[in-house]
Amino acid sequence: MMMRTIDWTDEKGCITIIDQTALPSRLTVLDIYDVDGLCEAILKLRVRGAPALGAAGGFGVALLARTLKAQKFQDYIGCLRDGADKLKRVRPTAVNLSWGTERVLRRALTGKDRGEVEALALDEAKALADEDVARCKAIGEHGASLLKDGDTVLTHCNAGRLACVDWGTALGVVRTAVAKGKSIKVISCETRPLNQGSRITCWELMEDGIPVTLITDSMAGHVMRAGRVDCVIVGADRIVQDAVFNKIGTYALSVLAKAHNTPFYVAAPLSTFDLSRKEKDVVIEERSPDELRYWNGSPIAPAGVPAYNPAFDATPMENITAIITEQGIMKPPLAPHIR
Numbered sequence: 569m570m571m572r573t574i575d576w577t578d579e580k581g582c583i584t585i586i587d588q589t590a591l592p593s594r595l596t597v598l599d600i601y602d603v604d605g606l607c608e609a610i611l612k613l614r615v616r617g618a619p620a621l622g623a624a625g626g627f628g629v630a631l632l633a634r635t636l637k638a639q640k641f642q643d644y645i646g647c648l649r650d651g652a653d654k655l656k657r658v659r660p661t662a663v664n665l666s667w668g669t670e671r672v673l674r675r676a677l678t679g680k681d682r683g684e685v686e687a688l689a690l691d692e693a694k695a696l697a698d699e700d701v702a703r704c705k706a707i708g709e710h711g712a713s714l715l716k717d718g719d720t721v722l723t724h725c726n727a728g729r730l731a732c733v734d735w736g737t738a739l740g741v742v743r744t745a746v747a748k749g750k751s752i753k754v755i756s757c758e759t760r761p762l763n764q765g766s767r768i769t770c771w772e773l774m775e776d777g778i779p780v781t782l783i784t785d786s787m788a789g790h791v792m793r794a795g796r797v798d799c800v801i802v803g804a805d806r807i808v809q810d811a812v813f814n815k816i817g818t819y820a821l822s823v824l825a826k827a828h829n830t831p832f833y834v835a836a837p838l839s840t841f842d843l844s845r846k847e848k849d850v851v852i853e854e855r856s857p858d859e860l861r862y863w864n865g866s867p868i869a870p871a872g873v874p875a876y877n878p879a880f881d882a883t884p885m886e887n888i889t890a891i892i893t894e895q896g897i898m899k900p901p902l903a904p905h906i907r
């Protein structure tokens with residue numbers, strides 16, 4: 569069995585992650601001993617994907633609790649709050665990062681002394697990570713009922729085990745269907761500019777022996793028009809009242825799916841729902857233009873060309889056929905379910 573994407577290693581007292589920037593060339597494992605190291609790993613996408621970021625936020629609070637230097641309990645608690653606040657803001661769009669950080673902080677703050685705060689933080693972070701696996705398995709169970717034997721699923725970015733603690737959301741649905749004996753093929757969009765689709769989705773599906781075909785993002789319309797896609801399944805970074813935020817390119821896929829009468833499913837745990845907000849209230853992370861200008865350090869665009877690099881987009885609810893959660897499948901009209 570493959571190790572978890574993110575976990576706590578008791579013997580070393582650290583967070584252990586699979587460094588996703590090294591895939592598909594190498595399977596590299598990284599031990600993280602302080603919160604600055606964790607913030608760097610999140611910013612560089614060594615650990616990424618909404619549910620995995622929820623676990624990162626939780627384990628990050630556990631790490632903070634045991635590494636803070638403050639002597640007086642009051643100062644220690646103040647530093648814990650400040651550190652958690654900084655951690656939450658490393659990536660703004662995926663709500664799970666702040667959700668996981670806040671959940672573990674809330675439990676830790678019920679501790680009466682430093683030892684208790686440390687123990688509670690770690691206990692809660694471990695529980696959160698275990699629950700994430702259970703949630704993905706439940707999403708898989710519900711979602712698998714939507715897939716027929718022989719179906720081809722188009723997916724975008726990586727909503728697999730490497731975006732979660734284990735199993736995956738969108739790919740969890742595929743994995744569960746395959747485990748139930750259905751023959752399912754996947755088409756993976758490469759997902760420019762950082763290629764989570766080609767590097768990570770293709771790698772993890774091939775590890776599991778699930779048939780996958782790589783296409784460039786611009787080929788999605790062509791394969792749908794050719795009748796080669798039975799449904800689209802993607803993950804989500806934040807689900808608000810009127811839209812689903814996910815990796816840039818998801819909205820375009822939803823429009824294509826609608827044009828070709830292809831079901832468009834979103835698979836996500838309830839921890840990704842942020843129903844206090846609407847589309848206009850969400851900050852879309854903008855990343856460095858150099859991610860578009862360079863690949864592996866080599867220029868792929870003229871030096872200094874202006875480039876715009878939003879990492880996520882919003883898909884309106886009317887483009888979504890159903891949302892698959894751990895509690896079941898929400899079909900249109902989505903608004904009453906979501907409320």
Ligand SMILES: CSC[C@@H](O)[C@@H](O)C(=O)COP(=O)(O)O
Pocket residue numbers: 613616617618619662724725726727728731732736737738764802803804805814815816879
């Ligand atoms: C399983 S969650 C799905 C999303 O988190 C995923 O599709 C995505 O957009 C991830 O973006 P990333 O920038 O790689 O963190």
